[in-house]
Amino acid sequence: MNLLGRLKPKSREGSLAIILLVAIGGTGLINNRFLTGDGTRDLLASTSVVALLAIGIAPIVIMRHIDLSIASTVGLSAWFVADMSAKNPDFTWVQCFIVGPIIGVLVGILNGLLVAGLRLPSLVVTLGTLYIVRGLVYVISNSVDYNAQEMPTSLIDDLGQKVFFGLLPLTFSLVVIIMIIMALYMKYTQAGRDCYAIGSNPPAAELVGLKVFRRTFLAFVFSGFMAGLAGVFYLMRFAQVDSTAFYGQELAVVAAVVIGGVTIFGGSGTVVGAVIGALLVQTIQGGLAALGVDAFWKSAINGLLLIIAIYADRVLAVRSEKQLLGQRIKERN
Amino acid sequence: MPNFPKIVQVRKSWDTAILVLLLTVLILASLTTEGFLTALNFSYIFSNTSEITIIAFAMLFMIIMGEIDLSVASILALGSAMLGWSYAKGAPIWLSILICILVGTLCGLINGFLVTKLGLGSLAVTIGTLALYRGVANGILGENTVNEFPEFWTSFGFDTIGTSFMPKTLPLIIFFGIMFGILLHRTPFGRRTLAIGQSPEAARFAGVNIIRHKMIVFTFTGFMSGIAGVVYTFRFSTAQADNGVGIELLVISAILLGGVSIFGGIGTMWGVVAGVLLAGSVESWLTLREINAQWRTIVTGLLLLLSVAAPVLVQKSRNRRERKALKS
Numbered sequence A: 001m002n003l004l005g006r007l008k009p010k011s012r013e014g015s016l017a018i019i020l021l022v023a024i025g026g027t028g029l030i031n032n033r034f035l036t037g038d039g040t041r042d043l044l045a046s047t048s049v050v051a052l053l054a055i056g057i058a059p060i061v062i063m064r065h066i067d068l069s070i071a072s073t074v075g076l077s078a079w080f081v082a083d084m085s086a087k088n089p090d091f092t093w094v095q096c097f098i099v100g101p102i103i104g105v106l107v108g109i110l111n112g113l114l115v116a117g118l119r120l121p122s123l124v125v126t127l128g129t130l131y132i133v134r135g136l137v138y139v140i141s142n143s144v145d146y147n148a149q150e151m152p153t154s155l156i157d158d159l160g161q162k163v164f165f166g167l168l169p170l171t172f173s174l175v176v177i178i179m180i181i182m183a184l185y186m187k188y189t190q191a192g193r194d195c196y197a198i199g200s201n202p203p204a205a206e207l208v209g210l211k212v213f214r215r216t217f218l219a220f221v222f223s224g225f226m227a228g229l230a231g232v233f234y235l236m237r238f239a240q241v242d243s244t245a246f247y248g249q250e251l252a253v254v255a256a257v258v259i260g261g262v263t264i265f266g267g268s269g270t271v272v273g274a275v276i277g278a279l280l281v282q283t284i285q286g287g288l289a290a291l292g293v294d295a296f297w298k299s300a301i302n303g304l305l306l307i308i309a310i311y312a313d314r315v316l317a318v319r320s321e322k323q324l325l326g327q328r329i330k331e332r333n
Numbered sequence B: 001m002p003n004f005p006k007i008v009q010v011r012k013s014w015d016t017a018i019l020v021l022l023l024t025v026l027i028l029a030s031l032t033t034e035g036f037l038t039a040l041n042f043s044y045i046f047s048n049t050s051e052i053t054i055i056a057f058a059m060l061f062m063i064i065m066g067e068i069d070l071s072v073a074s075i076l077a078l079g080s081a082m083l084g085w086s087y088a089k090g091a092p093i094w095l096s097i098l099i100c101i102l103v104g105t106l107c108g109l110i111n112g113f114l115v116t117k118l119g120l121g122s123l124a125v126t127i128g129t130l131a132l133y134r135g136v137a138n139g140i141l142g143e144n145t146v147n148e149f150p151e152f153w154t155s156f157g158f159d160t161i162g163t164s165f166m167p168k169t170l171p172l173i174i175f176f177g178i179m180f181g182i183l184l185h186r187t188p189f190g191r192r193t194l195a196i197g198q199s200p201e202a203a204r205f206a207g208v209n210i211i212r213h214k215m216i217v218f219t220f221t222g223f224m225s226g227i228a229g230v231v232y233t234f235r236f237s238t239a240q241a242d243n244g245v246g247i248e249l250l251v252i253s254a255i256l257l258g259g260v261s262i263f264g265g266i267g268t269m270w271g272v273v274a275g276v277l278l279a280g281s282v283e284s285w286l287t288l289r290e291i292n293a294q295w296r297t298i299v300t301g302l303l304l305l306l307s308v309a310a311p312v313l314v315q316k317s318r319n320r321r322e323r324k325a326l327k328s
Helices: A003-007 A012-030 A037-062 A070-087 A093-117 A122-141 A153-159 A170-188 A190-200 A202-207 A212-238 A250-259 A271-290 A295-332 B004-032 B039-048 B050-064 B072-088 B093-117 B122-141 B151-158 B170-186 B188-198 B200-205 B210-236 B247-257 B269-288 B293-327
Strands: none
Touching: A012 A271, A037 A070, A037 A170, A037 A190, A037 A212, A037 A250, A037 A271, A070 A093, A070 A122, A070 A212, A070 A250, A093 A122, A093 A153, A093 A212, A122 B247, A122 B293, A153 A212, A170 A190, A170 A212, A170 A271, A190 A202, A190 A212, A202 A212, A250 A271, A250 A295, A250 B122, A271 A295, A295 B122, B004 B269, B039 B050, B039 B269, B050 B072, B050 B170, B050 B188, B050 B210, B050 B247, B050 B269, B072 B093, B072 B122, B072 B210, B072 B247, B093 B122, B093 B210, B151 B210, B170 B188, B170 B210, B170 B269, B188 B200, B188 B210, B200 B210, B247 B269, B247 B293, B269 B293
């Protein structure tokens, strides 16, 4: 085997990481502010919310479902936490980290019951809850918005601004810890493996006696939990919130997950890939801004990236299928 | 499949249920709310739902076929942006309208190409093109809006015919409704659409050219979104990049309310018309009762959930009753 072949990454995550490094390096060469400590810190901090959500929906997408309600849940959680801490001056970061996820879990339970319990298509159900949850934010917020002064300083200033080694924001290190735990869980536990089995072939998973209801239900609760947590992260990052917070960002998260190699048809992909996907999307966005591309084109670039990712995914799937087929034919001869 | 006739029965009963529901809403609203049962209000209902109805006619084929197109609202916006942009650049209005419709058709063609020729999933792809088309609209117009259009065309958008309650767009909608209704229920093309939705494999073995068929449906969905773009632009007399944000969800919920199965293979034109009217009437009722616009977002979501949950719940309770009957 030649050197190049040996250098070729074995996994999807490996190739993604290389693309990510190339993207970061390339932008850094043209605009050197991008590679400074400030630039890196900013990139990591602004990826945190999307990365959390990507970890949250990765198991769902692996199970061939989808959760579109997450962005609305982020808005609800963020607004609710801000509202409660504005009304209770003795609120600290601890209460924030309790209230936010609880709200997320409630939404997750609703989604889970409808999808797993009634077996309704997750796309339609979570479209419905996307509306309902966002509507709730509109109604309860009554167009009131909150700024940094009304939120606990222990959350916004102490934790939100905390950076390790001048590079690594606290928020992103939490994301990495959660990512590692989830990656191990998905790889080494029965429940994690079940997700892949259910996603590759739902009827077969049911026939061999996997607990499809419980796994699906808990996956939606987990995604809700992460969305609730992401709401608190949103406050830590932006230090302000109104009723349209994080509006319409669910597609950016889906794009990140798909770009990260989690197939939309279920059954393959990893949590690590999802986080790298989120980083990649953010890098390209930030990179284009650093290169002076008009912000109006942002959504077009997002869409194009997503389509390219889906296409690459399809090409890879077809190729590996052909390889497997070739192998089998060889074995038979 | 022994269960098959049962499903059809439930669907049929849901079709009738939606009509009963529509009538109930109309009667309740007329009784409780002053100003609901007036010509003017009905004119509003028809005109407020015009783009949704126009897109729904085409999207009906899409969902029956087992595919989905989430990019329709972005196509509407891109068409509208192109209309405004070219008109502001000095193109004659007929050319701008033509551009809007052509852009829509082209967008549909691109969707169809990605789904059929490259074999990508329509849900994921149209999420991508949703962002892409809207982004291009954003890139073209930025924060600008174009709102100087010839009066003849803006009056086409929001005036009524003579002194009647019919908006000028209504004949257009009725024309498309009849065309697509005939296409679905009275032509081989419609039968093929239903066949593909029931079982793509079986349809392929029966000699249906699935790729060409899907290509046609994606293209005319784009075409109808372009038409909706023209109507939207003139109805609000404004072309801007965020025209019609979120309309795709309203279209889908109206279609599902009309008894079309999200799993494909089942659906009728009059069910969809009833679904659109139901959504429109509820909306108008809430407006007249001066219920906050914010609550309407919640009601839209609830309607969507209801439209998928109700048929399943009906089926479940029926199964339970039959099992009880078998036991005794």
